Amino acid sequence: xxxxxxxxxxxxxxxxxxxxxxxxxYPITPQTEIVEQIAEFVSSGELKSRYIAVESEHSAMAACxxxxxxxxxxxxxxxSHGLLYMHEMTNWAAGARLPIVMATVNRxxxxxWNIWAEHTDALQERDTGWLQVYVSTVxxxxxxxxxAFRIAEHNDVLLPVMVNLDGFLLSHIMQPxxxxxxxxxxxxxxxxxxxxxxxxxxxxxxxxxxxxxxxxWDIEKSIRDSAKVIEETEKEFTKRFGRKYGMTxxxxxxxxxxxxxxxxxxxxxxxxxxxxxxxxxxxxxSMRLRWLRPFPKLNLVGKQVVxxxxxxxxxxxxxxxxxxxxxxxxxxxSVIAGLGGQEVTYEDMADFVRKRRMGTEFWFGVKNxx
Amino acid sequence: xxxxxxxxxxxxxIHNHQQELNTIPEIPKEKYILKCTSxxxxxxxxxxxxxxxxxxxxxxxxxxxACCTSVIxxxxxxxxxxxxxxxxxxxxxxxxxxxMSNAFRAAGKKTNVIAYAGDGGTLDIGIQAMSGAFERGTDxxxxxxxxxxYGNTGMQRSGGTPLGARTTTTPxxxxxxxxxxxxxxxxxxxxxxxxxxxxxxxxxxxxVKKALTFRGPTFIHILAPCPPGWRYSTEKSVEMGKLxxxxxxxxxxxxxYGKLTIGAQSKAAMKKPIALEExxxxxxxxxxxxxxxxxxxxxxxAKNYAKLQAEEATP
Numbered sequence: 001x002x003x004x005x006x007x008x009x010x011x012x013x014x015x016x017x018x019x020x021x022x023x024x025x026y027p028i029t030p031q032t033e034i035v036e037q038i039a040e041f042v043s044s045g046e047l048k049s050r051y052i053a054v055e056s057e058h059s060a061m062a063a064c065x066x067x068x069x070x071x072x073x074x075x076x077x078x079x080s081h082g083l084l085y086m087h088e089m090t091n092w093a094a095g096a097r098l099p100i101v102m103a104t105v106n107r108x109x110x111x112x113w114n115i116w117a118e119h120t121d122a123l124q125e126r127d128t129g130w131l132q133v134y135v136s137t138v139x140x141x142x143x144x145x146x147x148a149f150r151i152a153e154h155n156d157v158l159l160p161v162m163v164n165l166d167g168f169l170l171s172h173i174m175q176p177x178x179x180x181x182x183x184x185x186x187x188x189x190x191x192x193x194x195x196x197x198x199x200x201x202x203x204x205x206x207x208x209x210x211x212x213x214x215x216x217w218d219i220e221k222s223i224r225d226s227a228k229v230i231e232e233t234e235k236e237f238t239k240r241f242g243r244k245y246g247m248t249x250x251x252x253x254x255x256x257x258x259x260x261x262x263x264x265x266x267x268x269x270x271x272x273x274x275x276x277x278x279x280x281x282x283x284x285x286s287m288r289l290r291w292l293r294p295f296p297k298l299n300l301v302g303k304q305v306v307x308x309x310x311x312x313x314x315x316x317x318x319x320x321x322x323x324x325x326x327x328x329x330x331x332x333x334s335v336i337a338g339l340g341g342q343e344v345t346y347e348d349m350a351d352f353v354r355k356r357r358m359g360t361e362f363w364f365g366v367k368n369x370x
Numbered sequence: 371x372x373x374x375x376x377x378x379x380x381x382x383x384i385h386n387h388q389q390e391l392n393t394i395p396e397i398p399k400e401k402y403i404l405k406c407t408s409x410x411x412x413x414x415x416x417x418x419x420x421x422x423x424x425x426x427x428x429x430x431x432x433x434x435x436a437c438c439t440s441v442i443x444x445x446x447x448x449x450x451x452x453x454x455x456x457x458x459x460x461x462x463x464x465x466x467x468x469x470m471s472n473a474f475r476a477a478g479k480k481t482n483v484i485a486y487a488g489d490g491g492t493l494d495i496g497i498q499a500m501s502g503a504f505e506r507g508t509d510x511x512x513x514x515x516x517x518x519x520y521g522n523t524g525m526q527r528s529g530g531t532p533l534g535a536r537t538t539t540t541p542x543x544x545x546x547x548x549x550x551x552x553x554x555x556x557x558x559x560x561x562x563x564x565x566x567x568x569x570x571x572x573x574x575x576x577x578v579k580k581a582l583t584f585r586g587p588t589f590i591h592i593l594a595p596c597p598p599g600w601r602y603s604t605e606k607s608v609e610m611g612k613l614x615x616x617x618x619x620x621x622x623x624x625x626x627y628g629k630l631t632i633g634a635q636s637k638a639a640m641k642k643p644i645a646l647e648e649x650x651x652x653x654x655x656x657x658x659x660x661x662x663x664x665x666x667x668x669x670x671x672a673k674n675y676a677k678l679q680a681e682e683a684t685p
Contacts, residue, residue, distance in 0.1 A: 055502030059465030066469030202449035204457035
């Protein structure tokens with residue numbers, strides 16, 4: 001069904017169709033519309049979920065954990081400080097192998113109080129064992145949320161999945177949304193280690209070093225295996241509903257000499273910059289990284305790489321740039337742009353490419369920073 | 371008396387508690403705490419928990435935050451507990467239990483969800499999640515077993531440590547009093563709350579049985595004397611618990627739909643409380659406590675009991 005929706009409402013719409021048994025959530029700008037919409041669905045009876053209006057994000061994730069371990073489907077959503085506040089429990093969710101799905105509406109971190117788009121919040125969750133996908137359109141927010149449940153709950157994965165959408169730039173933007181009848185696209189959840197009072201077990205007991213190593217390795221193994229599950233799921237999604245997704249979204253990459261790599265809405269906007277550059281005779285392409293975890297194998301051989309980070313790791317560099325430099329020998333021009341919701345247009349991006357200085361870092365909007 | 375209907379008619383039944391507490395319950399033979407726990411010698415937490423689980427029965431899940439009970443279960447892949455135990459991060463027992471209870475109820479299951487946390491996980495780091503879960507009317511039983519310090523980490527002060535007690539972070543004795551968590555719980559107006567003491571296991575059994583008959587959040591606060599923490603010899607845990615009640619340092623009571631009833635044991639004890647020194651002297655944690663502090667403790671005992679009596683007398 002075709003309609004017009006915000007990114008937030010698109011996520012809520014997907015959640016409604018997937019019917020989690022429990023949604024535990026706490027409001028935070030710019031995520032609030034998701035939880036309000038879900039509360040509305042529950043209140044009107046359109047969604048038969050238990051909605052737990054918890055008193056904090058830490059409790060939101062703890063409640064999802066408590067619900068999930070009984071073997072039911074769970075969902076939550078947060079942003080920025082909310083995500084950081086639940087950080088202890090995001091680690092717990094992954095360690096406990098619980099297929100919780102969470103939408104993160106990416107937002108800058110204080111101080112100062114800045115509510116606009118930035119990826120540093122979710123990137124601080126990079127090492128927790130969550131799968132992370134970054135979306136770029138309202139339609140993709142909906143599609144990725146649907147697929148997140150199928151991927152998380154797959155028996156070869158059993159890890160939580162985070163769907164990331166840019167605060168305001170996507171959460172509050174109205175775009176066309178085509179909802180689908182999901183049918184049996186998402187099979188009933190079966191958690192092999194769900195609590196069974198007839199077969200009592202201790203969960204998260206005291207664990208000796210040798211066993212802890214194995215638990216950690218199991219997570220790593222599953223997150224590696226998840227790449228195949230993601231691929232299968234996205235293929236099945238295309239087969240059923242037509243829309244095509246991959247680990248990255250590549251645009252004009254084949255013959256490109258310079259490739260812009262970015263995530264979220266910036267990654268989409270880069271396609272317009274590519275068109276502009278091509279008109280000028282610059283062989284540009286763009287690669288929008290969709291999945292940060294598992295980190296895909298990027299084909300960047302022989303290309304100049306311009307990475308745009310809407311995030312930063314102080315004392316090291318753009319986080320995406322650092323990840324890419326760890327994987328490829330190609331030279332990278334690392335651009336830090338869009339922090340705190342800073343406006344970055346396709347013309348700005350084209351300019352990053354035109355004025356690229358390979359092997360250096362450039363902070364957009366900062367004068368005399370080198 | 372508060373109208374039970376003010377709780378959304380959540381209560382399944384109102385018991386004649388006095389009559390019930392004066393009878394000796396039949397304790398089931400089933401054991402849910404098996405041999406080979408890694409509890410310290412003389413641990414009264416494991417004694418209390420044994421009766422908690424006998425009362426709750428097999429259709430029960432324990433949610434345990436970081437505390438002595440996380441250790442007592444034993445080391446993976448073994449466990450000494452014969453009910454499912456979900457161990458969770460320190461601050462989040464009540465929130466986790468909240469999700470679990472909702473998930474069970476959504477699936478039409480009546481499984482008892484019992485958050486079982488220490489004083490640190492309840493009075494201090496877990497208080498926000500607990501307050502939230504009570505305010506939301508979560509259908510669960512929250513039990514705080516209180517050994518009046520962070521026992522698991524080697525006895526640091528908690529909000530539950532009494533005035534004058536030495537801990538590793540109050541080497542000269544705590545200069546503040548014990549936080550009245552029961553009053554804080556009462557402010558949430560739960561259908562049922564009670565205090566208990568590990569030295570009175572039958573009383574624990576009855577109170578847990580009763581708490582689990584209510585729908586909505588219920589609370590039991592169990593005093594759990596701790597030999598290494600309180601520094602008394604290991605065979606004296608039951609004696610310590612009894613001295614706590616007999617001196618009035620610990621008062622047994624129940625509050626059902628807001629109506630307070632002081633327990634028969636405490637009523638009998640408070641007719642003529644033993645000298646407070648009888649309770650303090652065997653405990654190394656009170657060694658060297660000055661007479662002024664003892665006097666303050668004595669005044670607080672009197673004030674607390676008078677307050678409870680006044681509440682009980684309120685129709």
